[in-house]
Amino acid sequence: MTPTEIRIVRGNITERPVDAIVNAANRTLLGGGGVDGAIHRAAGPELLVECRTLAGCETGHAKITKAHGIRQAKHVIHTVGPIFGKHHGAEAGLLASCYAESLQLAVAHGCKSIAFPSISTGAYGYPVEQASRIALTAIRDFVHANPGSLDLVEIVAFSEHDYKTYRQAQDEIFVDSAGNNA
Ligand code: AR6
Numbered sequence: 001m002t003p004t005e006i007r008i009v010r011g012n013i014t015e016r017p018v019d020a021i022v023n024a025a026n027r028t029l030l031g032g033g034g035v036d037g038a039i040h041r042a043a044g045p046e047l048l049v050e051c052r053t054l055a056g057c058e059t060g061h062a063k064i065t066k067a068h069g070i071r072q073a074k075h076v077i078h079t080v081g082p083i084f085g086k087h088h089g090a091e092a093g094l095l096a097s098c099y100a101e102s103l104q105l106a107v108a109h110g111c112k113s114i115a116f117p118s119i120s121t122g123a124y125g126y127p128v129e130q131a132s133r134i135a136l137t138a139i140r141d142f143v144h145a146n147p148g149s150l151d152l153v154e155i156v157a158f159s160e161h162d163y164k165t166y167r168q169a170q171d172e173i174f175v176d177s178a179g180n181n182a
Contacts, residue, residue, distance in 0.1 A: 001147060002148070002151065003147075004143045004147075004149075004151060004152065004153060005151065005152045005153070006136070006139060006143065006152075006153050006154075006155075006170070007153070007154050007155075008154070008157060008166045008167050008170055009154055009155070009156055009157070009163075010156070010157050010158075010159075010160065010162075010163040011158075012038065012156070012158070013035060013038070013039070013115055013116075013117050013156040014038055014039055014041075014042035014043075014070055015072070016072070016115040016154060016156060017072040017073070018072075018073055018111075018113040018114055018115045018152065018154060019073065019074050019075065019110075019111035019112055019113045020064075020067075020073060020074065020075040020076070020077050020102075020106045020109070020111040020113070020114045020115070021039065021067070021070065021073045021076055021077070021114070021115045022062075022076075022077045022078075022079060022102050022114065022115065022117060022119070023035060023036055023039045023076050023077065023078045023079070023117075024036060024079065024118075024119045024120065024122070024124075025078040025079065025080055026080060027056050027057060027058065027059065028056050029051045029054050029056050029057050029063065029078050029080075030048065030052065031048060031051070032123075033123060034122045034123055035117040035122070035158075039070070039076060042069060042070050043067060043068040043070045043076065044068050044069035046066075046068040046069070047065060047066075047067075047068045047069070047076065050066060050068070051065060051078070054078075057078060057079070057080050059082055059083075059087070060080070060081075060095075060097035060098055060101070061079065061080065061097070061098075061101055062077050062078065062079040062080075062098065062101040062102045062105050063077070063078050063105075064076070064077050064078070064105050064106075064109060065078065073115075074111065075106070075111060077102045077105050077106060079098040079101065079102050079119060080098070081094070081095055081098050081119040081120030081124050081126070082095055082120055082124065083120070083124045083125065084120065084124060084126040084127070085125065091120075091126065092130070092134050095131060095134045095135070095138075096134050096135075096138040097138075098119050098120075099116065099119070099134075099135055099138035099139055099142070100138050100141075100142055102114070102116070103138075103139070103142045103146075103150070103153070104142075112150055112151045112152070113150065113151055113152040114150065114152070114153055114154070115153075115154040115156050116135065116139075116153070116154065116155050116156065117155075117156055117158070118131060118132070118135070118155065118156075118157060118158070118162055118166070119131070121162070128161070128162055128165050128166075129165055129169075132155075132162075132165050132166045132168075132169040133169045133172070133173065135166075135169075136155075136166070136169050136170055136173045136174070137173055139153050140173055140174065
């Protein structure tokens with residue numbers, strides 16, 4: 001069985017050639033700024049039409065649509081990250097849940113590759129040093145619990161600082177108890 005590759009890249013998530021790209025949405029699922037705005041612009045108005053049928057999404061959960069005008073992907077998975085400081089200490093669990101639910105949905109829809117943005121670290125204010133560790137731990141736990149279900153999981157960092165922060169977190173988290181990369 002080929003192990004799942006977990007890769008940090010720098011770039012624009014709308015250009016990633018993967019089966020599913022993840023959107024850091026809000027609870028309305030009707031668009032916004034940041035990566036949400038970029039995905040809706042790239043996908044075109046049909047994405048908003050489909051999103052209107054979903055009746056929103058709670059924080060920490062995820063819903064799936066087609067990718068519409070984003071030709072190199074098949075699906076967009078819309079997840080709603082926590083707003084930092086607004087969930088009475090439940091922020092880390094909610095953020096981990098965004099990653100776990102998105103991965104689960106991807107596998108349930110036959111996706112073998114998925115790209116995530118840095119959920120909650122823009123408008124929602126989550127410090128990227130903390131969020132990167134939560135993200136990569138949730139991805140590692142899913143991949144270990146579901147071997148062979150995915151070929152590739154990407155984190156797409158939008159800035160050089162985010163890229164370096166996720167690479168550092170990856171080095172720390174993907175090391176087993178014997179000190180080897182896991
Ligand atoms: N590709 C990859 N990453 C991007 C892109 C892109 N094209 N554009 C921005 N980012 P944010 P949040 C990065 O604010 O914090 C929206 O209005 C960005 O630099 O998009 O979860 C929604 O509608 C940052 O590192 O999402 C919600 O209301 C990361 O994506 C709210 O913002 C996340 O920043 C969600 O806030």
